[in-house]
Amino acid sequence: MGRKRGAANGQEWDFVSEERRGDRPGRGGGILMGRPFGVPVYVAPSWFVVAALITWVFGGQLERVLPDLGALRYLIALFFAVAFYASVLVHELAHTRVAIHYKLPVRRIQLQFFGGVSEIEKESETPGREFWLAFAGPLLSLVLAGGFFGALQLVEEDTVPAVLLAALTISNFIVAVFNLLPGLPLDGGRMLRALVWKVSGKPMTGTVVAAWVGRALAVATLIGLPLFTHSRASDPGSFDTVTDALLAAILAAIIWTGAGNSLRMARLRERLPDLRARALTRRAAPVTADTPLSEALRRADAAGARALVVVNGRGDPTGVVRGAAIAQTPAHRRPWVAVSALSQDLTDEMKVSAELTGEQLLEHLRESPHSEYLVLEETGHIYGVLATADVERAFVAAMARPQP
Numbered sequence: 001m002g003r004k005r006g007a008a009n010g011q012e013w014d015f016v017s018e019e020r021r022g023d024r025p026g027r028g029g030g031i032l033m034g035r036p037f038g039v040p041v042y043v044a045p046s047w048f049v050v051a052a053l054i055t056w057v058f059g060g061q062l063e064r065v066l067p068d069l070g071a072l073r074y075l076i077a078l079f080f081a082v083a084f085y086a087s088v089l090v091h092e093l094a095h096t097r098v099a100i101h102y103k104l105p106v107r108r109i110q111l112q113f114f115g116g117v118s119e120i121e122k123e124s125e126t127p128g129r130e131f132w133l134a135f136a137g138p139l140l141s142l143v144l145a146g147g148f149f150g151a152l153q154l155v156e157e158d159t160v161p162a163v164l165l166a167a168l169t170i171s172n173f174i175v176a177v178f179n180l181l182p183g184l185p186l187d188g189g190r191m192l193r194a195l196v197w198k199v200s201g202k203p204m205t206g207t208v209v210a211a212w213v214g215r216a217l218a219v220a221t222l223i224g225l226p227l228f229t230h231s232r233a234s235d236p237g238s239f240d241t242v243t244d245a246l247l248a249a250i251l252a253a254i255i256w257t258g259a260g261n262s263l264r265m266a267r268l269r270e271r272l273p274d275l276r277a278r279a280l281t282r283r284a285a286p287v288t289a290d291t292p293l294s295e296a297l298r299r300a301d302a303a304g305a306r307a308l309v310v311v312n313g314r315g316d317p318t319g320v321v322r323g324a325a326i327a328q329t330p331a332h333r334r335p336w337v338a339v340s341a342l343s344q345d346l347t348d349e350m351k352v353s354a355e356l357t358g359e360q361l362l363e364h365l366r367e368s369p370h371s372e373y374l375v376l377e378e379t380g381h382i383y384g385v386l387a388t389a390d391v392e393r394a395f396v397a398a399m400a401r402p403q404p
Helices: 045-065 072-101 127-152 160-179 187-200 203-232 239-274 293-303 323-327 331-336 358-367 388-400
Strands: 003-008 011-016 031-034 041-043 106-112 115-120 284-288 307-311 317-321 343-345 351-353 372-376 382-387
Touching: 045 072, 045 106, 045 160, 072 106, 072 115, 072 127, 072 160, 127 160, 127 187, 187 203, 203 239, 239 358, 239 388, 284 293, 284 382, 293 307, 293 331, 307 382, 317 323, 317 372, 358 388, 382 388
Parallel strands: 041 106, 284 307, 351 372
Antiparallel strands: 003 011, 031 041, 106 115, 307 317, 317 343, 372 382
């Protein structure tokens, strides 16, 4: 977020520009496919690349198993790609349903290059909830694998339904087993985190253990998978062997990066209590709507204030003067511009309790993005103005501090 500086009667003011983050809830992420449980489901553009790759690879396998299909095999392979990702969606919906049960907000579900992700915006309050939230996805994948396997027993061998059911059985079983591996960012890693959290009583300890196990898994995947496929390949230099090595590298990178991100997010959540609305609030000078800007700034400087709040005749706040608008007003025009022309009408979303801290504070700012907020005491009296830029700087400073 950009910011501008300007001077008012010799005192330096720090103004906030009107650029705002574009990551509003539910925006972006690809093509919106629907809203099960009220949660938007997006398909990322990378999914189409994977769908094409699955169609090509599975179509080649169908040619060996059912050679009489001809070109129809690619249509069947595309159906498998869609059915497989529908299974992945069911996996993610399991996480989502449990999160909703525990009253944890889910921002969205996204189907992407390697599977899917449910963006749950808050941490579980207990290790037990964390465990069941993580286990729900692999459990549903195992249930799907069992269901497809049961249906496979009811169809004839060497037919299109049999091949599709067998492929869906194996793929869902692999998804379940892979996600149960005990390292972050996989579901098994979150289950391990919950267990360590339960034993140690410290969620951060659980995160550190599960993240480092995840990094070990990444290294094992990078080295072990190519060695395994190389030892079983009839032609070690074949295209399939090279493809497996590339797949191992991609999986290892995803796991390693996810484990690192989990550590960073845990450090963030540990330091969020340092963000306190009361400590970050700027002192504000109350002015009436018809006050010239130059006079309002003079009063603010005299009071040692760095923000302006518009009040009515009874002293009730009606608006907050935008810092960006002040910065963009030339000094020679300030005596002729009333603060009402530069203020934003006060809404309930712009009111923040002085007692807000950490995640609750960031959640309010994310849900109701503005450049400034009016901070109020529990009694309703004006405490000051909170600038988004100040919160961002405090956030960056907290994250930059070395680990204790």
